[in-house]
Amino acid sequence: xxxxxxxxxxxxxxxxxxxxxxxxxxxxxxxxxxxxxxxxxxxxxxxxxxxxxxxxxxxxxxxxxxxxxxxxxxxxxxxxxxxxxxxxxxxxxxxxxxxxxxxxxxxxxxxxxxxxxxxxxxxxxxxxxxxxxxxxxxxxxxxxxxxxxxxxxxxxxxxxxxxxxxxxxxxxxxxxxxxxxxxxxxxxxxxxxxxxxxxxxxxxxxxxxxxxxxxxxxxxxxxxxxxxxxxxxxxxxxxxxxxxxxxxxxxxxxxxxxxxxxxxxxxxxxxxxxxxxxxxxxxxxxxxxxxxxxxxxxxxxxxxxxxxxxxxxxxxxxxxxxxxxxxxxxxxxxxxxxxxxxxxxxxxxxxxxxxxxxxxxxxxxxxxxxxxxxxxxxxxxxxxxxxxxxxxxxxxxxxxxxxxxxxxxxxxxxxxxxxxxxxxxxxxxxxxxxxxxxxxxxxxxxxxxxxxxxxxxxxxxxxxxxxxxxxxxxxxxxxxxxxxxxxxxxxxxxxxxxxxxxxxxxxxxxxxxxxxxxxxxxxxxxxxxxxxxxxxxxxxxxxxxxxxxxxxxxxxxxxxxxxxxxxxxxxxxxxxxxxxxxxxxxxxxxxxxxxxxxxxxxxxxxxxxxxxxxxxxxxxxxxxxxxxxxxxxxxxxxxxxxxxxxxxxxxxxxxxxxxxxxxxxxxxxxxxxxxxxxxxxxxxxxxxxxxxxxxxxxxxxxxxxxxxxxxxxxxxxxxxxxxxxxxxxxxxxxxxxxxxxxxxxx
Numbered sequence: 001x002x003x004x005x006x007x008x009x010x011x012x013x014x015x016x017x018x019x020x021x022x023x024x025x026x027x028x029x030x031x032x033x034x035x036x037x038x039x040x041x042x043x044x045x046x047x048x049x050x051x052x053x054x055x056x057x058x059x060x061x062x063x064x065x066x067x068x069x070x071x072x073x074x075x076x077x078x079x080x081x082x083x084x085x086x087x088x089x090x091x092x093x094x095x096x097x098x099x100x101x102x103x104x105x106x107x108x109x110x111x112x113x114x115x116x117x118x119x120x121x122x123x124x125x126x127x128x129x130x131x132x133x134x135x136x137x138x139x140x141x142x143x144x145x146x147x148x149x150x151x152x153x154x155x156x157x158x159x160x161x162x163x164x165x166x167x168x169x170x171x172x173x174x175x176x177x178x179x180x181x182x183x184x185x186x187x188x189x190x191x192x193x194x195x196x197x198x199x200x201x202x203x204x205x206x207x208x209x210x211x212x213x214x215x216x217x218x219x220x221x222x223x224x225x226x227x228x229x230x231x232x233x234x235x236x237x238x239x240x241x242x243x244x245x246x247x248x249x250x251x252x253x254x255x256x257x258x259x260x261x262x263x264x265x266x267x268x269x270x271x272x273x274x275x276x277x278x279x280x281x282x283x284x285x286x287x288x289x290x291x292x293x294x295x296x297x298x299x300x301x302x303x304x305x306x307x308x309x310x311x312x313x314x315x316x317x318x319x320x321x322x323x324x325x326x327x328x329x330x331x332x333x334x335x336x337x338x339x340x341x342x343x344x345x346x347x348x349x350x351x352x353x354x355x356x357x358x359x360x361x362x363x364x365x366x367x368x369x370x371x372x373x374x375x376x377x378x379x380x381x382x383x384x385x386x387x388x389x390x391x392x393x394x395x396x397x398x399x400x401x402x403x404x405x406x407x408x409x410x411x412x413x414x415x416x417x418x419x420x421x422x423x424x425x426x427x428x429x430x431x432x433x434x435x436x437x438x439x440x441x442x443x444x445x446x447x448x449x450x451x452x453x454x455x456x457x458x459x460x461x462x463x464x465x466x467x468x469x470x471x472x473x474x475x476x477x478x479x480x481x482x483x484x485x486x487x488x489x490x491x492x493x494x495x496x497x498x499x500x501x502x503x504x505x506x507x508x509x510x511x512x513x514x515x516x517x518x519x520x521x522x523x524x525x526x527x528x529x530x531x532x533x534x535x536x537x538x539x540x541x542x543x544x545x546x547x548x549x550x551x552x553x554x555x556x557x558x559x560x561x562x563x564x565x566x567x568x569x570x571x572x573x574x575x576x577x578x579x580x581x582x583x584x585x586x587x588x589x590x591x592x593x594x595x596x597x598x599x600x601x602x603x604x605x606x607x608x609x610x611x612x613x614x615x616x617x618x619x620x621x622x623x624x625x626x627x628x629x630x631x632x633x634x635x636x637x638x639x640x641x642x643x644x645x646x647x648x649x650x651x652x653x654x655x656x657x658x659x660x661x662x663x664x665x666x667x668x669x670x671x672x673x674x675x676x677x678x679x680x681x682x683x684x685x686x687x688x689x690x691x692x693x694x695x696x697x698x699x700x701x702x703x704x705x706x707x708x709x710x711x712x713x714x715x716x717x718x719x720x721x722x723x724x725x726x727x728x729x730x731x732x733x734x735x736x737x738x739x740x741x742x743x744x745x746x
Contacts, residue, residue: 036067058092322466392443426519532592675719
């Protein structure tokens, strides 16, 4: 959901200062733009990657998140309204990460209008029909107000902006300051605010700096209105440029974002070693309930263009799409098989004609993915949707040898494998038993397990995310038994290790709100109690992987992991809040379900979703707990302490806060819960085991992490808390930047 509003600042002094600043930053090697302001975003990209820029060393890493790239990354343009560089060169880039941004093809069908999609835009006071003032999640358990509009509403505002600008150019400048509609009011407010800010700076500036600003003085309000116009259409098709009216030629975004991204990658192809598409929006906004031939054809064309690229130095290729339907691949697109593009009208047939794809294009998409993988034999990290490696049927004889050769090579080169599936609504089932279209997805996922996972021999890390059933997660772990695995990550809606809440959450129903337990299946408690404490049997030298789907009476997931990989594992991460171990009132089944932790003697880091009940007297108190955490970390809050008149202990809710939710109390409770389950040898090492308890708190279930180091006491040898940090939410500065900097393969 990138910022696109045309009433955001366009002050040429700001853009000029950005341009001058970039010229002085000749040693920058990493550029990250997150939630980029569209105009500053364009200036940074076009100035840092200007073809003739003087620099001591090239930018090596580029991270673009929640921003538009159509104008800023277009490698060659004829002119720019703010005199930014016209030609770009991305050679020298070694790592590129596109994250949560549009990468859509231009639409070549009968209609230019997009029917879905939201953008951060102006407030709903402009166009009530398509806008919204619904609060959005702030990643801290609460919400914030912001203006969002449908793409259609934003297009309507763009058209009105053109009409307004055209009318005032024939009138006097004073017309801008008459009573106006909300659009004009917002724009003029931004223009006046900019002037006030720069005027306030002047007294503190040196004469040389004042002269510099004066040289960048913005044009008139009318001219600035033209500069602010980004266009009534986002990701416009090429033919749209030829039918625009005169005023609409002000459009800033002249090429679809997918075409611009491909051009960027072509420019960087000789030096690129790592390429990541992290939840990018590729699905055309024109797709509705009915099939739209032109939009689907353009969508497929984006992947044809991507697979046609060649990167001689590529070591990491990642395409993640677990988060939302708009990030999904075209149905039937395969990386290592014939792509079988189905339509809603004929799901049992392969007929590209229904998509409007000509014969030549159909041939190119058919084995484009396989050709791409053959051309990049040195990939060490691969991320791809689990159901999009193969069609739901046996590999055809005409390509079997080619496919097996690629898989055999991956078995030697891959050290990091990541697979995902779209998140399931109520959570992941024990096994996939549904019928109909979903059976194809199941068949494709299981082919991945049997044909790819089972052939891996060198993996050190595996990540399984999204709506992958539990039995298929287990079978992946069994399939990669020959790998020297050091890190396992499993992420879902439900706890990947098992359900400690009972069926539908009945075992802790007084501590959860309505619907929290929906979809939770019942564990075989007898089997877990019997097998959870047992020492995993050693793996025979003659072990041969044979898939065993389903979830009968069997050891807990953690016991299976321990049997196959405990000796080398240094890091475990299991995220999923539904059914997760409860901190304040752990159910009896929790202990045998997690008991296998004691076999991971080399474990250094454990991340585990833990359920933190916020109920008090039948009502959730999330907001009070979050406020309490923030206050305990704020110097301004802790400086103001109420001194009671007597020494009476706190009671009621005040007592609950201090005994159950104070950070130090939480750290002790995490130590008590996990400490006895961890390996004594692991805890005895200097620093102990880093345990991260991940809590989902707040009406919008923000993630708060509490990092606790669990070690052994010097006197009695019992588990002790050696130190803790938190709870911290995801966007807290130190935690947020720490996560950014620790991203592998960037």
